[in-house]
Amino acid sequence: MQISKNHRASNEATEQSIKPKQSYWPIVLAASLTLTLIGVILMSHPIIFWIGVAFVIVSFVGWGIERR
Amino acid sequence: MATRTITEGVSIARRRRLSETYIGDWLMTTDHKKLGIMYMVTGFFFFLVGGVDALLIRTQLAQPNGKVLSPDVYNQIFTMHAITMIFLFVMPMLTGLGNYIVPLMIGARDMAFPRLNAFGYWVVLFGGLFLTSSFLFGAAPNVGWFAYAPLTELSGAGTTSCGNAVLCTPGPNMDFWALGILMLGISSIAGSINFVVTILKLRAPGMTINRMPLFTWMTLITAFLLLFSLPSVSMASILILLDRHLGTHFYVAGFGGDPLLWQHLFWSFGHPEVYILILPAFGIISEVLPVFSRKPIFGYTFIAWSGVAIGFLSFTVWAHHMFAVGLPLVAQAFFATSTTLIAIPTAVKIFNWLGTTWGGKLSFKPPMLFALGFIAMFLIGGLNGAALAIVPFDYQVTDTYFVVAHLHYVLFGGTVFGIFAGIFYWFPKITGKLLNERLAQVQFWLMLIGVNLTFFPMHILGLLGMPRRIYTYPDKLGWNEMNLIATIGAFTLGVAILVFIWNFVVTLRSGEAAGTDPWDAFTLEWDTESPPKPYNFLEIPTVRSRRPFYDKKNPETADWKSMTH
Numbered sequence A: 001m002q003i004s005k006n007h008r009a010s011n012e013a014t015e016q017s018i019k020p021k022q023s024y025w026p027i028v029l030a031a032s033l034t035l036t037l038i039g040v041i042l043m044s045h046p047i048i049f050w051i052g053v054a055f056v057i058v059s060f061v062g063w064g065i066e067r068r
Numbered sequence B: 001m002a003t004r005t006i007t008e009g010v011s012i013a014r015r016r017r018l019s020e021t022y023i024g025d026w027l028m029t030t031d032h033k034k035l036g037i038m039y040m041v042t043g044f045f046f047f048l049v050g051g052v053d054a055l056l057i058r059t060q061l062a063q064p065n066g067k068v069l070s071p072d073v074y075n076q077i078f079t080m081h082a083i084t085m086i087f088l089f090v091m092p093m094l095t096g097l098g099n100y101i102v103p104l105m106i107g108a109r110d111m112a113f114p115r116l117n118a119f120g121y122w123v124v125l126f127g128g129l130f131l132t133s134s135f136l137f138g139a140a141p142n143v144g145w146f147a148y149a150p151l152t153e154l155s156g157a158g159t160t161s162c163g164n165a166v167l168c169t170p171g172p173n174m175d176f177w178a179l180g181i182l183m184l185g186i187s188s189i190a191g192s193i194n195f196v197v198t199i200l201k202l203r204a205p206g207m208t209i210n211r212m213p214l215f216t217w218m219t220l221i222t223a224f225l226l227l228f229s230l231p232s233v234s235m236a237s238i239l240i241l242l243d244r245h246l247g248t249h250f251y252v253a254g255f256g257g258d259p260l261l262w263q264h265l266f267w268s269f270g271h272p273e274v275y276i277l278i279l280p281a282f283g284i285i286s287e288v289l290p291v292f293s294r295k296p297i298f299g300y301t302f303i304a305w306s307g308v309a310i311g312f313l314s315f316t317v318w319a320h321h322m323f324a325v326g327l328p329l330v331a332q333a334f335f336a337t338s339t340t341l342i343a344i345p346t347a348v349k350i351f352n353w354l355g356t357t358w359g360g361k362l363s364f365k366p367p368m369l370f371a372l373g374f375i376a377m378f379l380i381g382g383l384n385g386a387a388l389a390i391v392p393f394d395y396q397v398t399d400t401y402f403v404v405a406h407l408h409y410v411l412f413g414g415t416v417f418g419i420f421a422g423i424f425y426w427f428p429k430i431t432g433k434l435l436n437e438r439l440a441q442v443q444f445w446l447m448l449i450g451v452n453l454t455f456f457p458m459h460i461l462g463l464l465g466m467p468r469r470i471y472t473y474p475d476k477l478g479w480n481e482m483n484l485i486a487t488i489g490a491f492t493l494g495v496a497i498l499v500f501i502w503n504f505v506v507t508l509r510s511g512e513a514a515g516t517d518p519w520d521a522f523t524l525e526w527d528t529e530s531p532p533k534p535y536n537f538l539e540i541p542t543v544r545s546r547r548p549f550y551d552k553k554n555p556e557t558a559d560w561k562s563m564t565h
Helices: A002-018 A025-041 A046-065 B002-013 B022-027 B032-061 B071-105 B114-133 B173-201 B214-246 B259-293 B300-316 B318-325 B329-341 B343-357 B366-388 B391-397 B401-431 B437-463 B480-510 B548-553
Strands: none
Touching: A025 A046, A025 B114, A025 B173, B032 B071, B032 B114, B032 B401, B032 B480, B071 B114, B071 B173, B071 B214, B071 B259, B071 B401, B114 B173, B173 B214, B214 B259, B214 B300, B259 B300, B259 B318, B259 B343, B259 B366, B259 B401, B300 B329, B300 B343, B318 B329, B318 B391, B329 B343, B329 B366, B343 B366, B366 B391, B366 B401, B366 B437, B401 B437, B401 B480, B437 B480
16 A cells, blocks of 8 residues: 555656646747737837837746746 | 644635636646647637638629729738638648647657747737738738739839839738738747757657658658748848838849849748648648558658658749749759659659558548548649649749649648548547547538539639639620639538538537547557646657557557568
8 A cells, every 4th residue: 555655656746747837938928029020010109119129038038047 | 733724724815826727727838739729729710710711702703893892902801811821720730730749649748849839839829810910900911922022112113102003012011911921930930940859859769760650750841841941931021121111122123123032032932831831731641541541551661751852842943933934944944844853752642642542441431531532632733733834834824713723722622631631530639529420521522522613613714814813804704604613612611611610519519539549540649548648658658660559559460570660
């Protein structure tokens, strides 16, 4: 019984360790890129473009320093 | 006891993180299977959008002097139909199937770069919405999917405005095109890098290159094609944006630019793109046929390496789209020869697929029906493509409906049939349920009839001189009947897709449970639960032949005992 319990615990630990980890940086970076391009289309409001660029930079940094 | 009560109280009070909610889980996922599903759902959504565009086009052309759409809206609709179907339906759908299936097929737990994978998906979604939102501004791309310069310049050559026989694109329509294509290109490059690294580095022990499933082979070749072809269209897009907004003249002859530069840059992407759209479908067919013929694939090595040959040759044929611009004779001879040559590895594949079915115990389940439909329809598309390689014939039919017929036999008769073969084959793996077989048969026959009703008459229309992309046509040119038949065919295809949607919904709600291996399949993706656990394989399998799951189920007659590959 003890062995079976240990075996199950070891499997569960393995499952946890190999499960894909979530991250919100991919969607944030993609949205930032889109905002930047919308800014290119709406060049009469360049602020949108620059906000997009700022978010792209933040997303790159956030992605880079995210702990995996 | 007191301690335990306090702990429970704390856990109840804690707000759930975003990642722990149902929606948050999908928004933040990096699991290749969820991303694969998201790609496919997104692709199918855009298939419906592009399909509505197609029905509007066919309604406009059903009768002479049609006035269902205005000319400008018509231009936007036919352009967006092509962009949507190519970049927002076929590519995401095939990427989705690859995302879901390839890691399972090769015995991997995920893609090599899961976050990059998620990024690629979100860029496709946002890029698609960005492109489609152009309708809201009344400024959807209206220049055809290949957007020839200098018609796409902001103003005419040497002038500051359009009009008076100076053709250009003053609105943001072309900006949407160029920026949208750039975005989708970024997604494709991210996805391609991921596929290449995953397939080359994460295969299960024993799965040598020559034991890889053919769908994986074709996905790998497609990824390389994307990596090598996308830079040219990206550069073309950047140059046109510079022309339009920063005063350069890369494509304006009057200022020393060259309009043909656009055509060379575009088609050196555009023709490999055709193979990017069809090679994964070749892979799907190469998986489906052996399972439903109860035989190993005939000529595995030839199928795999003919894919490689097609990949290489696809970079040598681009100027066959440009015969009519007046290429030098030697260039015409070269591109006519290379275009004819590429038919050889394609024919090798068809020969091997037929060889696979020869003498097999055929089972006409829905994936097999669509695979056989694919072979028949793609063969027509391939043959009329070979006809277009003959320069004098190409002169006669260039920019006519004959070309429209050819590309739709390849992309609808070929790719879309291949995609449905893949959907019906892997749906049980993805959902654990079997799509209704009777409804699938109804859909198949409607599609087979619809595709021929729609696109076969276009050959005749092209030979009769009907130009592609015309808004309407006068009566008494002999085009009326063929156009009406094509429109009836298009609506038949629409009904077929509605049957599929009905089948999909009914199956998800109350479909028959599939079990883990409903087709008695051969490859590793079926050696998991349906749907698989997030980590795919707790223990990575060891591979000893090209049919590892068959070996596992049939140890007495395992392939590795009798074959040396």
